[in-house]
Amino acid sequence: MNSLLNAARPPVLCPGCTHERITHSLDQAFQNMGLAGHQIVIVSDIGCSGLFDTFFHTHAMHGLHGRALTYAAGLKMARPEINVIVTMGDGGQGIGGAHLLAACRRNLDLTLLILNNFNFGMTGGQFSATTPPEAQLGSGFLSALERPLDICKVARCAGAPYVRRCSGFQKNLAEQIQDAIEYEGFALMDIWGICPGRYTKKNRLTPKMIDDALAKLPTMDGVVSENVRPEYGQHYRQLAAAQKKVSAPAVIEPQFTAPQTGRQEVILLGSAGQRVITAGELLCIAGLTAGMKTTQKNEYNITVLRGPSISELILSPQEINYTGIETPNVVVALDQEGVDRRRGLFERMTPKALIIQISGVNVPTSKARIHHVDLRALGVKRPDWALASLAVLAKLQQIITPQMLEAALKIRFKSNALDASLKLVKQVTTGKAA
Amino acid sequence: MAYSLLEGNEAIARGAVAAGCRFFAGYPITPATTIYHNMLNLLPPLGGICLQGEDEIASIGFCLGASMAGMKVMTATSGPGISLYSENLSFAIGSEIPIVIVDVQRLGPSTGSATRGADGDINFLRWGSSGGLPVIVLAPVDVQDCFTLTLQAFNLAEEFRCPVFLASNKEIGMTRESIDLQKVATPGIVERSAAPSNQPLLPFGVDPGQQVPNFLPIGNKVLVRQTSSTHGADGYITTDSAAIARNQERLENKLLSAINRFSFHEHYSIKHTDTLLIAYGVSARAAKAVFKAQKRRGKPISLLVLKTLWPVPENVIQQAARDARRIVVVEMNLGQYIREIKRILPQKQVDFCGQMDGRLITPARITEAVDHE
Ligand code: SF4
Numbered sequence: 001m002n003s004l005l006n007a008a009r010p011p012v013l014c015p016g017c018t019h020e021r022i023t024h025s026l027d028q029a030f031q032n033m034g035l036a037g038h039q040i041v042i043v044s045d046i047g048c049s050g051l052f053d054t055f056f057h058t059h060a061m062h063g064l065h066g067r068a069l070t071y072a073a074g075l076k077m078a079r080p081e082i083n084v085i086v087t088m089g090d091g092g093q094g095i096g097g098a099h100l101l102a103a104c105r106r107n108l109d110l111t112l113l114i115l116n117n118f119n120f121g122m123t124g125g126q127f128s129a130t131t132p133p134e135a136q137l138g139s140g141f142l143s144a145l146e147r148p149l150d151i152c153k154v155a156r157c158a159g160a161p162y163v164r165r166c167s168g169f170q171k172n173l174a175e176q177i178q179d180a181i182e183y184e185g186f187a188l189m190d191i192w193g194i195c196p197g198r199y200t201k202k203n204r205l206t207p208k209m210i211d212d213a214l215a216k217l218p219t220m221d222g223v224v225s226e227n228v229r230p231e232y233g234q235h236y237r238q239l240a241a242a243q244k245k246v247s248a249p250a251v252i253e254p255q256f257t258a259p260q261t262g263r264q265e266v267i268l269l270g271s272a273g274q275r276v277i278t279a280g281e282l283l284c285i286a287g288l289t290a291g292m293k294t295t296q297k298n299e300y301n302i303t304v305l306r307g308p309s310i311s312e313l314i315l316s317p318q319e320i321n322y323t324g325i326e327t328p329n330v331v332v333a334l335d336q337e338g339v340d341r342r343r344g345l346f347e348r349m350t351p352k353a354l355i356i357q358i359s360g361v362n363v364p365t366s367k368a369r370i371h372h373v374d375l376r377a378l379g380v381k382r383p384d385w386a387l388a389s390l391a392v393l394a395k396l397q398q399i400i401t402p403q404m405l406e407a408a409l410k411i412r413f414k415s416n417a418l419d420a421s422l423k424l425v426k427q428v429t430t431g432k433a434a
Numbered sequence: 435m436a437y438s439l440l441e442g443n444e445a446i447a448r449g450a451v452a453a454g455c456r457f458f459a460g461y462p463i464t465p466a467t468t469i470y471h472n473m474l475n476l477l478p479p480l481g482g483i484c485l486q487g488e489d490e491i492a493s494i495g496f497c498l499g500a501s502m503a504g505m506k507v508m509t510a511t512s513g514p515g516i517s518l519y520s521e522n523l524s525f526a527i528g529s530e531i532p533i534v535i536v537d538v539q540r541l542g543p544s545t546g547s548a549t550r551g552a553d554g555d556i557n558f559l560r561w562g563s564s565g566g567l568p569v570i571v572l573a574p575v576d577v578q579d580c581f582t583l584t585l586q587a588f589n590l591a592e593e594f595r596c597p598v599f600l601a602s603n604k605e606i607g608m609t610r611e612s613i614d615l616q617k618v619a620t621p622g623i624v625e626r627s628a629a630p631s632n633q634p635l636l637p638f639g640v641d642p643g644q645q646v647p648n649f650l651p652i653g654n655k656v657l658v659r660q661t662s663s664t665h666g667a668d669g670y671i672t673t674d675s676a677a678i679a680r681n682q683e684r685l686e687n688k689l690l691s692a693i694n695r696f697s698f699h700e701h702y703s704i705k706h707t708d709t710l711l712i713a714y715g716v717s718a719r720a721a722k723a724v725f726k727a728q729k730r731r732g733k734p735i736s737l738l739v740l741k742t743l744w745p746v747p748e749n750v751i752q753q754a755a756r757d758a759r760r761i762v763v764v765e766m767n768l769g770q771y772i773r774e775i776k777r778i779l780p781q782k783q784v785d786f787c788g789q790m791d792g793r794l795i796t797p798a799r800i801t802e803a804v805d806h807e
Contacts, residue, residue, distance in 0.1 A: 038654065041653070053659070053661075054671075058657065059652040060657075060661070060669075061499065061660040061661075062660065063495070063522075067491060067492075069495075070491065070496055071496075071499035073485075073499060074495065074497060074500035074502075074507075075502065075503050075653070076499075077483050078504070079653035081653070098491075099488060099491075099495075101488070102487075102488035239478075240478035240483075245479040249438035249448070249615065251437070251438050251616075252437055252439070253436045254435070280610075281610060284610060285439055288436075288438075288439060293612045294437075294610075294612045295610065295611045295612070296439075296610040297605065297609045299549070301549065302548040321720065322794070323716075326796065
């Protein structure tokens, strides 16, 4: 097989830079595997390691510092058949730390070569996540303050199934790279090297010293047996294939006539846990069964099970523009929190308007008629209050009819939930406690 | 006439799928999360891919990779996520990677209020990238726009090879609304134009008169180079200032010169009216209510609803404003797009009606602004 090196663009690295050896070893690995350029994409980021994509006749994607793993993930998911090789330096590893951890956890079939030379070469030798504290670098005393990261240990803890630490001067580097590429899963190589352009200007580092340092560390030589598991892409496709197709949105045929003809505005003032939003949706669906246009605008706090929950519902034969409600036809006072959030509303209510006041909730004075309902006495539990209030509206022939509500429940709910909701509505409309 | 009940976010997800989007990556954030949920339900059964990134940077990064592999891609977030998209946004602009980005805006600044709406990112979407080159921003008004503008967004992203934003709002994305899906007019589907697959590719090469380079995906026989660095037609770093200048101009002109083709808007014009109301997004709904009410009151005004915000549809604005003495601009922020209106219409009186407190601008408030100069 021929070399995939780009003869027109020979490496432009400082003399003695380990990156050059790695370039040739990577090329050798490609040759050993018999790969053609189009079967490979080299994804790189910023820094001297970011030049790698230009050295080869392969597909290439060169992007922002530390983000190479993210582009690689998109490429690999979209084109599972290509070999995705990611190169980054210790700098890219540091800034893209979250992506490295996620790649280890995800186990997508990518090969990550970290060209670890203990400093930022291109920008002038600042300290990186792997700089030893005693190093003399462009970032002055700051590099003495931080502890270097053991990339391999971290990768192992994060779940990488293949982790190898080695020297860029190693004789069998090409075979080791090939082994990593051939591994079906996320394979990380932490390749230690020398940066004569920056690092060794003030710090002594030789291939021998790298070997000695590596010898003192626990070996990381490829497959991490406790992390071996299905490859993400294959696993994804397997689980995805089992997902059920989602049907098109339900089309609701008009079959009833709404009890009031014009535009109707309803506000449900409740609190989290009362299923106010679901009740609002049901009211809208009920409106659709009468051929009305509807909107549902909701307001709630970001806290899930606390705070007010408000739903503003408009049903209208005409186009609905503004979705807020200034002078409602009906206010359902389900909970004090909701009422207090919208106190200003009540003084605008007209004598024709209606308030459904659930016992225990105080409402500000207004001109509106008030209809009291004691849901506790009816044995209705709090999470059902909003739905129960729709049953009250239906019974009063306000906004919706019992038929519209029943049809809405049948559209929105299935099996047990449907039975329970129909039962609840009956309980409220007949006024019989369960 | 039979309606379905959809929230804006679901309509965006369904529009994306209808446009041929088969790759979505996102990170949970209110009020955009339900787009992700919908895509997660919709895509896998279709053989598509839906991923949750470790953060927003990863989400958009996944999308850029998949787009370069030839897929139609979308991501969705809100203001805090748009901030994190910025570096990759510049990448997509400068390196011509098609992507649709939904910003379901929430009240800012910063983490702001997750469940309150605003249109506070309108200028940020345009200017929040390094280099200052243009992007396309479309602004839906209702659930129907969420569907159709998403289709348009994909078409534009494919045709112009650029990021296209949908500037939605909590008050559109999380509001449910009736929609007659049968009646929704959908545009034809556009695909990025392919380069010949039997000869080497100049990934950023354009023929004379051509403004958008042809595309081939990473992974096919012909080698493709993509780079975030300043590049020549061959996709390698260049220092040729003439080539650089030509490329930058092309990146700007490919959008600016075509804006008349995608200046989506609605213009409700009444002859001899003194005032033109200009609105976009959810506030356009209140503006339309005011337009109707003023007509009933015998004090008619005209209304221009902008659905393409960037590049600025200058012709549409100039024509709509031609006979008006006074313009009132309605925005759910402290006055962002009004700067463009003032720039385009220096001879007109341009007044502002805005608010940024998490509440919708009411028709009453707009009426007051219209009535009182
Ligand atoms: S600066 Fe360092 S890493 Fe960069 S090319 Fe020179 S020696 Fe290699």
